[in-house]
Amino acid sequence: MREFLLRFLLVPALFFAAVTSAAPETPDMQGPVYVVPIHGEINPSLMVFLRRSVNRAADAGATHIVFDIDTFGGRVDSALQITTVIGALTEIETIAFVPVRAEGTAVSWSAGALIALACDAIYMAPGTSMGAAAPVIQGPEGAQPADEKTVSAVRTQMAALAEKNDHPVAIAQAMVDFDIELIELTIDGEIVVVTSGEKDAVVRRAEAAGSTVEVGPTLSEAGKLLSLTAGQMEYYGVSRGTVGSLNALLADLGLEEREIVRLEPTAADQAVSIVTSAGLTSLLILIGLIAIFAEVTSPGFGVPGTVGILCFAVIFVANGLLGRVGSVELLLFMLGTVLLILEVFVIPGFGIAGISGIGLIAVSLVLSLQTFVIPTFEWEWDAFHRNILIVVGNIFGALIAFGVLAHFVPKFGAFSRLVLAEAQDATAGYTVQESSLEAEYLGKQGVTITPLRPSGKADFADDTLVVESDGEYIEAGTPIEIASVNGNRIIVRRIG
Numbered sequence: 001m002r003e004f005l006l007r008f009l010l011v012p013a014l015f016f017a018a019v020t021s022a023a024p025e026t027p028d029m030q031g032p033v034y035v036v037p038i039h040g041e042i043n044p045s046l047m048v049f050l051r052r053s054v055n056r057a058a059d060a061g062a063t064h065i066v067f068d069i070d071t072f073g074g075r076v077d078s079a080l081q082i083t084t085v086i087g088a089l090t091e092i093e094t095i096a097f098v099p100v101r102a103e104g105t106a107v108s109w110s111a112g113a114l115i116a117l118a119c120d121a122i123y124m125a126p127g128t129s130m131g132a133a134a135p136v137i138q139g140p141e142g143a144q145p146a147d148e149k150t151v152s153a154v155r156t157q158m159a160a161l162a163e164k165n166d167h168p169v170a171i172a173q174a175m176v177d178f179d180i181e182l183i184e185l186t187i188d189g190e191i192v193v194v195t196s197g198e199k200d201a202v203v204r205r206a207e208a209a210g211s212t213v214e215v216g217p218t219l220s221e222a223g224k225l226l227s228l229t230a231g232q233m234e235y236y237g238v239s240r241g242t243v244g245s246l247n248a249l250l251a252d253l254g255l256e257e258r259e260i261v262r263l264e265p266t267a268a269d270q271a272v273s274i275v276t277s278a279g280l281t282s283l284l285i286l287i288g289l290i291a292i293f294a295e296v297t298s299p300g301f302g303v304p305g306t307v308g309i310l311c312f313a314v315i316f317v318a319n320g321l322l323g324r325v326g327s328v329e330l331l332l333f334m335l336g337t338v339l340l341i342l343e344v345f346v347i348p349g350f351g352i353a354g355i356s357g358i359g360l361i362a363v364s365l366v367l368s369l370q371t372f373v374i375p376t377f378e379w380e381w382d383a384f385h386r387n388i389l390i391v392v393g394n395i396f397g398a399l400i401a402f403g404v405l406a407h408f409v410p411k412f413g414a415f416s417r418l419v420l421a422e423a424q425d426a427t428a429g430y431t432v433q434e435s436s437l438e439a440e441y442l443g444k445q446g447v448t449i450t451p452l453r454p455s456g457k458a459d460f461a462d463d464t465l466v467v468e469s470d471g472e473y474i475e476a477g478t479p480i481e482i483a484s485v486n487g488n489r490i491i492v493r494r495i496g
Contacts, residue, residue, distance in 0.1 A: 042074025073110020
């Protein structure tokens with residue numbers, strides 16, 4: 001009887017202990033839902049914002065992150081980095097949502113499609129679309145299709161992301177590759193999309209398994225890039241549903257009662273994005289180089305050098321926040337700056353040190369515009385060539401602009417007090433000494449105090465002057481007379 005009572009009391013106690021020990025896990029299952037926008041161009045600054053947002057959500061114990069995607073695409077390297085950040089979130093459910101916004105574009109194209117496929121689930125609003133993810137190269141003639149090596153790399157990554165998150169692989173590939181043809185099949189009432197190359201094998205396997213196969217229409221012809229509407233995305237099983245708003249999405253996921261945390265890029269994020277844009281970066285490089293050229297060609301160190309340092313400091317600090325500036329870039333820039341300083345203060349003229357300094361600065365600027373040192377992939381080589389053109393083009397542009405400014409600046413009234421615009425030429429009546437003094441000196445006789453080799457000193461009635469002979473050697477104590485006065489030069493000749 002005693003054992004029975006002990007067991008009767010012990011079992012509820014153990015059950016209560018088990019329940020209370022599991023209780024701390026409950027808040028984790030009720031964590032907040034973070035909403036992170038991916039709007040506009042996919043670029044390095046957006047990647048940094050997204051990485052920081054993901055880390056913030058993870059630290060807060062978020063169970064879901066909704067990526068609000070509205071973009072035409074952008075840089076391939078930034079998109080691949082973003083997909084890596086999203087793919088590493090094994091403890092957080094990631095959802096891509098393409099909404100309709102009054103100020104938006106209602107699309108997730110190119111790099112946006114790549115990012116969406118990296119998420120665990122995709123939802124789209126009616127009237128939106130996704131696809132057209134073929135990589136392109138920006139050249140002098142505009143956007144051109146990338147080479148097969150680059151297309152193959154992006155196609156493989158799209159397929160890997162789709163495979164990881166149970167999205168139709170063939171559709172993901174057709175969004176990247178123009179050459180892929182998609183065929184719609186119905187196997188035992190279930191719609192399956194395959195490439196034209198896979199169709200025969202899939203049909204044979206299905207018929208061998210006793211399934212009924214119907215060959216449907218061609219979803220995407222060869223030579224055309226695949227893009228799908230929200231309805232098509234749901235029909236072919238790429239998206240989980242079509243919802244009209246974020247609230248409807250949260251309700252569909254059963255998250256409407258959770259705490260919703262919406263993140264937005266800060267003013268600092270927007271400033272970094274503006275500063276690191278191609279246009280402003282080129283402008284800063286141009287101004288910085290003009291300032292350096294002006295500093296090198298003028299004595300001392302002043303305003304131009306300060307302006308140049310400020311321009312390059314902004315470039316390096318902004319790109320450093322994007323993770324594109326390391327010890328190599330800073331070392332090269334500092335070494336180039338030291339060489340320029342030596343050229344200005346120590347070495348006369350402008351030669352090897354100055355040219356080497358500008359060259360090292362140019363190399364550091366090229367490296368600061370990219371996340372790699374030596375290109376490996378084709379798209380990295382394209383970015384490398386583009387960065388070289390930006391820097392070299394700005395160097396030549398700075399040289400031309402400096403020449404133009406040096407010619408025209410003295411003609412502007414605003415700069416007339418800073419620049420000597422007129423020369424005091426003797427033909428215009430300018431002289432070092434007054435004309436009355438010149439007349440007074442001519443014919444004046446005296447005695448040399450020091451030998452003239454050809455210059456020296458002479459005494460003219462208790463007036464000691466610095467004089468010079470007309471090329472001959474004259475001993476000390478020799479009688480002389482002033483033959484001519486040319487500016488501050490007093491020319492004498494021997495008497496007798």
